[in-house]
Amino acid sequence: MRTDGSAQGGGVRPGGALLGTGRGMLGAMAVVIVFSGVVQGYLTPLLPELGGRLHLGGVGQNNLYLLSQCAFAVLTPLLSRLGDLYGHRRLLRVAVTLVAAGSLLMAVAPTVATLAVGMVLQGAVVGFFPLLAGILRSRAPERGRIGMSVLVGALLIAIGVGGLVAGTLSERHAAAGLWVAVPVAAVAVVAALVLPDSDTERGGRFHYGAAALLTAGLVALVLVLAQGEAWGWLSARSLGTGALAALALVTWVAVERRATHPLVSVRMLRDRRLAVISAHTFCAAFGTIGFLGANALFLGADPDRTGYGMGLGPQAIATVSLAMVVAGFAGSTATPRLARRIGDRAVLATGGALTALGFLGMVVFHATLTQYIVSALVVGLATGLFSSITRTLSAEVVPERETALAVGVNELALSLGAAIGAAVIGALFAAHQHGSHIALSGFAWSWGVCAGVALLGSALALAYGTTAQPSVLPRTDTVTPKEGIA
Incomplete structure (x- = not known):
């Protein structure tokens, strides 16, 4: 039984949410996802020009992308699991704030150091979809499929438009395109603040040992994938990094299987x-x-x-x-x-x-x-x-x-x-x-x-099974009279 008062209309929701479970909620989610798309699309056309201005060659630019990829790999399971444990809205607000801070830092003071820090902070975009999915499934399961399709569409359009606008702005001044994400970031922070929280049952503890092993394994895996060609796939560095990735991930699986509160359930x-x-x-x-x-x-x-x-x-x-x-x-x-x-x-x-x-x-x-x-x-x-x-x-x-x-x-x-x-x-x-x-x-x-x-x-x-399971969302994509439109 829901106790958030979301059955009818709009108005202020307990827990700090200003939106119900209808179109207003999906609209706020779309704003957050548009921010994610802009962040993922606007740097690609900018880095070549910025690299020249900051005396950063191709290797340096590749290293920035490598930092970003490592952040993606590490933050994906961590933000997702923390959201399931401590609240999807809480972690979404943290993730949006991190990405906004990184975007602002790079725009205000574009240097090699701030680009590196900013791109790592922007890696928190990987948490947006999982955390929004947790809220959507809990608060408006009848909108699950249509809602997810709209969010994916908004993401794709934002990636393309963000890159085009940033590239156009940077033709006159290399750093001008960095400001593309800043106003979108401000709106996304507001959207994250007004979203409702999920009312999913929570429990368990965060497994720090498993998180450390998974982080080490994923970072090593991303490093060898990104740098293997430059290092030589059969070089000692590549083979050693690959072995480290395999050892860390195998150990992580063994630890997770014995854990009372695993980071990622092996059963899942x-x-x-x-x-x-x-x-x-x-x-x-x-x-x-x-x-x-x-x-x-x-x-x-x-x-x-x-x-x-x-x-x-x-x-x-x-x-x-x-x-x-x-x-x-x-x-x-x-x-x-x-x-x-x-x-x-x-x-x-x-x-x-x-x-x-x-x-x-x-x-x-x-x-x-x-x-x-x-x-x-x-x-x-x-x-x-x-x-x-x-x-x-x-x-x-x-x-x-x-x-x-x-x-x-x-x-x-x-x-x-x-x-x-x-x-x-x-x-x-x-x-x-x-x-x-x-x-x-x-x-x-x-x-x-x-x-x-x-x-x-x-x-x-x-091989995908079609037998319905208890955990599957309702297949209807219509709005029920009970939920209404926010």
């Missing part, structure tokens, strides 16, 4: 449906996100010098990226309706098949910009589809008290899939290097590998 990780969802997410992210940097390289390549590419400038590349995220928005918002018609398993499989179709289209059709963009839009559509359905299902297949952690596990699978995809593509490019540029065969192999991994994800989706 054994759930076949969550395992299938996470594996599918890994495969989908491998290409759709792992190839983003390479996509910009192909679009920007000078065909007179390399024999391929479109010769586009930064603003034109950002426009193509925006078109892809608009296609992703369409895929995301169509997901609840599609799931009702063909079922969850079929939607998962369709997302993988569409991703493969897009990359195979690039293999065959890349001679003209129109041909390439058509294939890229198919990949964008598939990105929205898989992002929505996997985040939705990962929230549904576990008990409500583990919602944020389950979505966090899925987010971690997404991050690792993207990192490994980028590492594999980098290795393929290195193997097909001709002088100062990458041979077309390097792109062709990359497109083919991305298509193959996507097809594997589509095949894995067929």
Whole structure:
């Protein structure tokens, strides 16, 4: 029984929330997610110009991205678990404040040190989706699927628009684009303050030993994935870091299995449906996100010098990226309706098949910009589809008290899939290097590998069970008279 008075209308809610469980709540959540998208999209076009101004070369810029990736890997399970233990709204406010502080720090005083600290603080964006999923499932389960699809769509659009606006501003002054995130941050902080808290049952304690082992394992894993090509995959440094990652993660699993209050329940990780969802997410992210940097390289390549590419400038590349995220928005918002018609398993499989179709289209059709963009839009559509359905299902297949952690596990699978995809593509490019540029065969192999991994994800989706479980959210997407509209 709810005691928050949210059954009717709006007004002030106990616990500090000013919103009910209807459109007002979803609107505030969308504001938080838009902030996440801007943060994830606006730095990519800025760093090359900022690097020149701050005398930071390619290696230094790569190290900044590496710091960010390490923060993503570490903070995903920690923020998710802390939210399930101590309150989703409380940890959401902490995460939004950290990201806002990092964004403001970089804009006010852009130096190498502040960029490094700011990007680490911005790593807390990985907690937004899991924590919002915990609130959404608790406060408005009847809106779960439509709500998640809208949030994913808002994220994708914000990534594209944030990058385009920041890139345009930075053409006159390199640091001007850093201010793009600041006003959005202020609005997101307000949105986090007015959101209601989840009323999920809480209990247990935070396992600091398990957290330390998981952090060490994930940091070592991200390091070897990001730096393996530069170090040499068979070098002592790469092999040693990989061994450290494996040892820490194996020890973490052993500790978790014996713990009275585990950080991440091994039983949850054994759930076949969550395992299938996470594996599918890994495969989908491998290409759709792992190839983003390479996509910009192909679009920007000078065909007179390399024999391929479109010769586009930064603003034109950002426009193509925006078109892809608009296609992703369409895929995301169509997901609840599609799931009702063909079922969850079929939607998962369709997302993988569409991703493969897009990359195979690039293999065959890349001679003209129109041909390439058509294939890229198919990949964008598939990105929205898989992002929505996997985040939705990962929230549904576990008990409500583990919602944020389950979505966090899925987010971690997404991050690792993207990192490994980028590492594999980098290795393929290195193997097909001709002088100062990458041979077309390097792109062709990359497109083919991305298509193959996507097809594997589509095949894995067929193992997803469709039997209803008690923990699954209600499938209705209509508003009941009891909940009303806030």
